[in-house]
Amino acid sequence: MAHNEIDVEAPPQAVFAVLADPRSYARWVVGSRKIRRADPDWPARGSAFDHEVGIGPLTLKDSSEAVESDPPRLLRLRVMTRPLAVAWVTLRIHPSGGGARVEMDEVAADTRSRLFFNPLTDPLIKLRNAESLRRLKALAERREPLPDGPLPPRGSAAEGDVQGSSAPASPS
Structure with a gap:
């Protein structure tokens, strides 16, 4: 299991606001290239x-639920x-001082994915997730702009054009 944590100088509501905007995932998740469509009630269960x-x-098209x-x-x-893999990603946000502490855990969601998530790859996943949390922090602290523009609903033939960040967010 890859476990990462980061302190954010923004309240938990600001961090969750980034997570509640599906367009933001193209900016903060390392490896995410494009958000194509989203359910309008994201992030409802x-x-x-x-x-x-x-x-x-080399790209793959899939989804997150x-x-x-x-x-x-x-x-x-x-x-x-x-x-390649299916994973459970859990993000916990705790109040911390005047800001928030974000914890991120990522584990294999099925037997086949355990081939990808193993003790040899955990350090690489942990590094990727550390960078992802650093980018999430920059968005929540408003040091990087949130994406804007429409995102088509899932089930439509249209695809959104929310691209990932070509350059990582500035260091904190």
């Missing part, structure tokens, strides 16, 4: 968004990048 992940020309949502404290996702 059972809602999802469609994304594109990858590096360079909210399996538990308790604003502004908790968001648990089933993240799919099939055929």
Whole structure:
């Protein structure tokens, strides 16, 4: 299991506001290339968004589903990048001083995914998630702009054009 934590100089509500905007995932999740469509009630339990992940020309189109949502404290996702892996990602947000402490856990969601999530890959996943949390922090603290513009609903033929960040957010 990969476990990461970060302190954010913004209240839990501001952190959750970023998580509640599916367009933001293209900016803060390392490897996310594009958010294509989203359920209008995201992040309600059972809602999802469609994304594109990858590096360079190698991309996969799949989705992430909210399996538990308790604003502004908790968001648990089933993240799919099939055929490679399916993961449970849990984000817990705790008040801390005048800001928030964000904890992120990522584990394999099925037997096949355990081939990808193992003691050898955990350090790499932990590094990726540390960078993802650093980007989430920059968005929640408003040091980086949140994406704007419409995002088509899931089930439509249209795709959104919310791209990932080409350059990482500035260091904190």
